[in-house]
Amino acid sequence: xxxxxxxxxxxxxxxxxxxxxxxxxxxxxxxxxxxxxxxxxxxxxxxxxxxxxxxxxxxxxxxxxxxxxxxxxxxxxxxxxxxxxxxxxxxxxxxxxxxxxxxxxxxxxxxxxxxxxxxxxxxxxxxxxxxxxxxxxxxxxxxxxxxxxxxxxxxxxxxxxxxxxxxxxxxxxxxxxx
Amino acid sequence: xxxxxxxxxxxxxxxxxxxxxxxxxxxxxxxxxxxxxxxxxxxxxxxxxxxxxxxxxxxxxxxxxxxxxxxxxxxxxxxxxxxxxxxxxxxxxxxxxxxxxxxxxxxxxxxxxxxxxxxxxxxxxxxxxxxxxxxxxxxxxxxxxxxxxxxxxxxxxxxxxxxxxxxxxxxxxxxxxx
Amino acid sequence: xxxxxxxxxxxxxxxxxxxxxxxxxxxxxxxxxxxxxxxxxxxxxxxxxxxxxxxxxxxxxxxxxxxxxxxxxxxxxxxxxxxxxxxxxxxxxxxxxxxxxxxxxxxxxxxxxxxxxxxxxxxxxxxxxxxxxxxxxxxxxxxxxxxxxxxxxxxxxxxxxxxxxxxxxxxxxxxxxx
Amino acid sequence: xxxxxxxxxxxxxxxxxxxxxxxxxxxxxxxxxxxxxxxxxxxxxxxxxxxxxxxxxxxxxxxxxxxxxxxxxxxxxxxxxxxxxxxxxxxxxxxxxxxxxxxxxxxxxxxxxxxxxxxxxxxxxxxxxxxxxxxxxxxxxxxxxxxxxxxxxxxxxxxxxxxxxxxxxxxxxxxxxx
DNA sequence: CATGAATGAGCATTCATTCAT
DNA sequence: TATGAATGAATGCTCATTCAT
Numbered sequence: 001x002x003x004x005x006x007x008x009x010x011x012x013x014x015x016x017x018x019x020x021x022x023x024x025x026x027x028x029x030x031x032x033x034x035x036x037x038x039x040x041x042x043x044x045x046x047x048x049x050x051x052x053x054x055x056x057x058x059x060x061x062x063x064x065x066x067x068x069x070x071x072x073x074x075x076x077x078x079x080x081x082x083x084x085x086x087x088x089x090x091x092x093x094x095x096x097x098x099x100x101x102x103x104x105x106x107x108x109x110x111x112x113x114x115x116x117x118x119x120x121x122x123x124x125x126x127x128x129x130x131x132x133x134x135x136x137x138x139x140x141x142x143x144x145x146x147x148x149x150x151x152x153x154x155x156x157x158x159x160x161x162x163x164x165x166x167x168x169x170x171x172x173x174x175x176x177x178x
Numbered sequence: 179x180x181x182x183x184x185x186x187x188x189x190x191x192x193x194x195x196x197x198x199x200x201x202x203x204x205x206x207x208x209x210x211x212x213x214x215x216x217x218x219x220x221x222x223x224x225x226x227x228x229x230x231x232x233x234x235x236x237x238x239x240x241x242x243x244x245x246x247x248x249x250x251x252x253x254x255x256x257x258x259x260x261x262x263x264x265x266x267x268x269x270x271x272x273x274x275x276x277x278x279x280x281x282x283x284x285x286x287x288x289x290x291x292x293x294x295x296x297x298x299x300x301x302x303x304x305x306x307x308x309x310x311x312x313x314x315x316x317x318x319x320x321x322x323x324x325x326x327x328x329x330x331x332x333x334x335x336x337x338x339x340x341x342x343x344x345x346x347x348x349x350x351x352x353x354x355x356x
Numbered sequence: 357x358x359x360x361x362x363x364x365x366x367x368x369x370x371x372x373x374x375x376x377x378x379x380x381x382x383x384x385x386x387x388x389x390x391x392x393x394x395x396x397x398x399x400x401x402x403x404x405x406x407x408x409x410x411x412x413x414x415x416x417x418x419x420x421x422x423x424x425x426x427x428x429x430x431x432x433x434x435x436x437x438x439x440x441x442x443x444x445x446x447x448x449x450x451x452x453x454x455x456x457x458x459x460x461x462x463x464x465x466x467x468x469x470x471x472x473x474x475x476x477x478x479x480x481x482x483x484x485x486x487x488x489x490x491x492x493x494x495x496x497x498x499x500x501x502x503x504x505x506x507x508x509x510x511x512x513x514x515x516x517x518x519x520x521x522x523x524x525x526x527x528x529x530x531x532x533x534x
Numbered sequence: 535x536x537x538x539x540x541x542x543x544x545x546x547x548x549x550x551x552x553x554x555x556x557x558x559x560x561x562x563x564x565x566x567x568x569x570x571x572x573x574x575x576x577x578x579x580x581x582x583x584x585x586x587x588x589x590x591x592x593x594x595x596x597x598x599x600x601x602x603x604x605x606x607x608x609x610x611x612x613x614x615x616x617x618x619x620x621x622x623x624x625x626x627x628x629x630x631x632x633x634x635x636x637x638x639x640x641x642x643x644x645x646x647x648x649x650x651x652x653x654x655x656x657x658x659x660x661x662x663x664x665x666x667x668x669x670x671x672x673x674x675x676x677x678x679x680x681x682x683x684x685x686x687x688x689x690x691x692x693x694x695x696x697x698x699x700x701x702x703x704x705x706x707x708x709x710x711x712x
Numbered sequence: 713c714a715t716g717a718a719t720g721a722g723c724a725t726t727c728a729t730t731c732a733t
Numbered sequence: 734t735a736t737g738a739a740t741g742a743a744t745g746c747t748c749a750t751t752c753a754t
Contacts, residue, residue, distance in 0.1 A: 011278065014192035018745060028719040033746065100189075133345045140330050141349050144322030149315060151276075157314050167311045171319050175353035196728055197737095206736040208730075217728065367634065370548035374724060384740040389725065456545075489701045492691050493683060497705050500678030505671065507632075513670050523667045527675050531709035552749055553716095562715040564751075573749065719751080726744075733736080 005046050009092035013043055013101055040101050047096065047106045050089040055113045057082045068124040069173070075120065076146070076169045083150035084160060091154065094147050114139070121176070130176050142172050183224050187270035191221055191279060218279050225274065225284045228267040233291045235260045246302040247351070253298065254324070254347045261328035262338065269332065272325050292317065299354070308354050320350050361402050365448035369399055369457060396457050403452065403462045406445040411469045413438045424480040425529070431476065432502070432525045439506035440516060447510065450503050470495070477532070486532050498528050539580050543626040547577055547635060574635050581630065581640045584623040589647045591616045602658040603707070609654065610680070610703045617684035618694065625688065628681050648673065655710070664710050672710050679706050 003025035007016040018039055022029040036042040058078045063070050083090040096102070097110055121138050124130030130138065149168055152158040181203035185194040196217055200207040214220040236256045241248050261268040274280070275288055299316045302308030308316065327346055330336040359381035363372040374395055378385040392398040414434045419426050439446040452458070453466055477494045480486030486494065505524055508514040537559035541550040552573055556563040570576040592612045597604050617624040630636070631644055655672045658664030664672065683702055686692040 012190070012192065014190065015278075017743085019743095029745090030720065030747075031718055034717065039745065131345070131349065133349065134336060134342070136330055136335050137327065137342070137346055138349070140326030141323040141346070141353075144324070144326030145319040145353070146322070147326075148318030148322030152314055152318050158312060164312070164315070167309070168315055168319070171309065171311065171316070171353045174355075175319070175323070175349045195726085200737090207728090208736055208738095209734085211729070212734075368546070368548065370546065371634075373722085375722095378741095385724090386726075386741065387739055390738065395724065487701070487705065489705065490692060490698070492686055493698070493702055494705070496682030496686050497679040497702070497709075500680070500682035501675040501709070502678070503682075504674030504678030508670055508674050514668060520668070520671070523665070524671055524675070527665065527667065527672070527709045531675070531679070531705045533708075551747085556716090563749090564715055564717095565713085567750070568713070715752100715754080717751105717753095719749100721747105721749095723747075724745095726742105727740100728742095730738105730740080731736100732738095 001042075001046050001049060004042055005050070005088050005092055008043060008046060008096065009088040013039075013096065013099060040103070043096075043099075043101055044103050044106045046092070047102060048109055050086075050093050051106070051109045051113055053086065053089060054082055054093060055109075055116070057086075058113075058116060068120075068127060068129045069177075071120060072124075072173055072176075073169055075117070076142075076172060077165070079146045080150065080153070080160070080165060083146070084153060087154055090150055094150070117143070124176075129178060131178055133176075138176050141175050145172050145175070179220070179224050179227060182220055183228065183266050183270055186221060186224060186274070187266040191217075191274065191277060218281070221274075221277075221279060222281050222284045225270070225280060226287050228264075228271050229284070229287045229291050231264065231267060232260055232271060233294065235264075236291075236294060246298075246305060246307045247355075249298060250302075250351055250354075251347055253295070254320075254350060255343070257324045258328065258331070258338070258343060261324075262331065265332060268328060272328070292321075295321070302354075307356055309356055311354075316354050319353050323350050323353070357398075357402050357405060360398055361406065361444045361448055364399060364402060364452065365444040369395075369452065369455060396459075399452075399455075399457055400459050400462045402448070403458060404465055406442075406449050407462070407465045407469055409442065409445060410438055410449060411465075411472070413442075414469075414472060424476075424483060424485045425533075427476060428480075428529055428532075429525055431473070432498075432528060433521070435502045436506065436509070436516070436521060439502070440509060443510055446506055450506070473499070480532075485534060487534055489532075494532050497531050501528050501531070535576070535580050535583060538576055539584070539622050539626055542577060542580060542630070543622040547573075547630065547633060574637070577630075577633075577635060578637050578640045580626070581636060582643055584620075584627050585640070585643045585647050587620065587623060588616055588627060589650065591620075592647075592650060602654075602661065602663045603711075605654060606658075606707055606710075607703055609651070610706060611699070613680045614684065614687070614694070614699060617680075618687065621688060624684060628684070648677075651677070658710075663712055665712055667710075675709050676706050679709070 004016070004021045007021055007024060018032060019029050021042075022032055025032075032042065036045060058075060060078070061074070063074050066074075093110075102110075117139050118135050121130055121135045125132055125135070145168075149158070153160055158164065182194070182199045185199055185202060196210060197207050199220075200210055203210075210220065214223060236253060238256070239252075241252055244252075271288075280288075295317050296313050299308055299313045303310055303313070323346075327336070331338055336342060360372070360377045363377055363380060374388060375385050377398075378388055381388075388398065392401060414431060416434070417430070419430050422430075449466075458466075473495050474491050477486055477491045481488055481491070501524075505514070509516055514520060538550070538555045541555055541558060552566060553563045555576075556566055559566075566576065570579060592609060594612070595608075597608050600608075627644075636644075651673050652669050655664055655669045659666055659669070679702075683692070687694055692698065
């Protein structure tokens with residue numbers, strides 16, 4: 001699954017061949033089929049593992065008792081940290097989350113993860129700290145920003161200094177706060 | 179090229195076969211090879227045409243003499259308008275702009291288009307209207323936001339009312355303004 | 357189709373590979389798929405052509421106005437002649453007519469051909485020239501005999517002299533006549 | 535071997551996989567290779583066991599001292615009985631006796647069994663009870679008939695009543711008797 | 713002796729590309 | 734210039750066979 005993730009993240013699903021995955025995993029091509037019925041089953045398993053890993057990461061040490069501002073900051077740094085520490089997983093999730101080969105379980109689990117963000121944003125709107133704009137739109141703005149920032153960090157166009165990260169977090173917060 | 183754009187945008191490069199493009203274009207498969215050396219040459223030509231179209235669209239009626247705030251608003255609505263009116267072109271650009279089959283000319287021309295945004299952001303920083311944060315990062319934030327908003331509009335999860343668009347523009351502006 | 361028939365007749369469906377058919381037909385492997393959706397579609401097309409050819413052969417110069425005895429003789433020699441002149445077609449039909457890959461059209465067309473024999477046998481029973489035994493059983497006896505005789509002729513264990521053929525025809529007739 | 539016979543009879547040699555046989559036999563796939571060098575060695579062993587079983591069955595209670603007519607009747611009912619009681623064995627023998635994977639021992643042993651029939655027919659010809667037609671041809675006629683009758687019984691198109699069986703035996707006898 | 717995970721050659725099938733018409 | 738039939742390399746996948754346990 002690690003070998004597959006790496007290739008799927010770098011080239012996408014269609015451009016990744018099963019023999020290449022096998023080579024990268026240092027197993028025979030047939031071995032893959034002992035564990036996954038299809039190439040599609042494999043990509044779904046990889047996707048689900050990524051989503052779960054991301055989801056756990058986000059909720060780890062989540063400051064449930066702090067205010068919205070603090071929680072936003074937590075999520076921002078968790079996303080950035082995940083993108084930094086799990087480069088392939090993050091770039092795979094970001095690029096393939098609309099792919100036609102994802103099965104319903106993959107879609108559900110991904111939606112569930114996003115619901116965590118949605119709930120956060122809705123809570124913020126309720127207490128009048130976050131703007132009264134459709135939640136999907138708010139999420140789109142910050143998620144889009146995260147994704148592009150992560151790309152820049154990955155490509156080393158930006159380097160992850162504390163000061164920069166704090167500025168970027170502030171930018172994102174200013175986009176949604178009242 | 180229109181036939182190809184439609185298919186590339188909907189299915190991606192690898193999942194689009196040359197015979198399918200030919201069928202969609204109502205020409206013989208061989209005819210495509212009279213105009214493009216490869217499938218890759220075709221996709222690059224399509225990409226470049228999209229970038230140019232996007233670029234022209236952005237600069238059309240650009241309020242050079244207005245202030246940064248007004249220019250930002252212009253760009254925001256131009257991007258949203260382009261995404262609405264050129265659904266395939268925008269979704270193709272957004273999804274394929276990191277693809278491994280893009281040649282250097284495609285990458286250059288895309289970069290050139292982004293430079294227009296970069297210059298705008300740098301001008302804004304100079305006059306102290308836009309935050310003093312690396313330009314790439316500022317761009318990432320607003321571009322990421324645009325892309326995700328465009329996805330929501332395309333999928334009809336949001337509908338493009340004046341009020342909503344104004345709010346979203348404000349969100350994006352607040353992310354970068356001083 | 358000729359190339360495929362030859363191989364299917366000699367080795368059966370599963371033991372015949374598409375590349376081998378292509379080689380035998382002196383075409384590229386992909387070419388086969390321009391004309392037949394599947395290997396199964398090909399084998400069905402071949403089967404149906406064989407059935408039709410056999411069926412036409414049987415009915416050619418059929419002595420409709422003669423008596424049962426004469427008609428039996430006609431059928432016997434037509435079957436033997438077909439088996440001699442269309443070695444592959446006959447051996448393919450004989451060995452594959454119960455195969456699980458045959459589609460409903462193949463099964464129908466084969467049944468239709470057998471109905472010709474069945475009608476003949478039933479007419480014979482009606483006029484009390486052929487024994488009053490279930491038609492399927494009568495058919496089984498003579499068809500089984502034909503098939504095995506054809507095998508011997510094909511393998512050159514017997515040679516097709518007039519005298520021998522007349523004797524064999526008599527044997528078969530004696531098996532079913534009153 | 536029982537597990538293999540069942541599968542070979544139902545699906546043929548090529549369509550039966552070794553793991554499936556192992557599953558059906560409730561052993562590990564590797565275990566099969568402790569007893570048979572190849573899949574081919576297995577199918578030959580199965581074939582030979584079937585031939586021997588058939589052969590013993592035919593000769594059991596063989597009325598050596600009775601006349602040809604009585605012996606013919608014995609053989610007919612033994613064949614029918616074997617086909618009824620050893621469905622898989624008979625259908626395997628019938629369908630695979632020309633298969634290209636049979637080794638020389640299989641072919642010899644099968645020929646030996648047929649020689650029993652041949653001797654019987656030759657004896658009958660000597661005493662002028664059976665027609666003076668090449669033995670192979672006589673055998674082909676009755677063997678072909680048996681095979682097709684057995685198919686009908688197996689498929690329950692005919693049911694094995696005493697009266698019917700006696701009629702069919704008479705048909706077969708009339709095909710070869712003087 | 714029994715196992716079953718691992719293997720990789722070989723299969724059916726697809727599709728970018730060519731080239732005779 | 735346009736065509737589309739033909740191609741064969743490359744793909745996803747299967748399965749007979751091996752071998753460490």
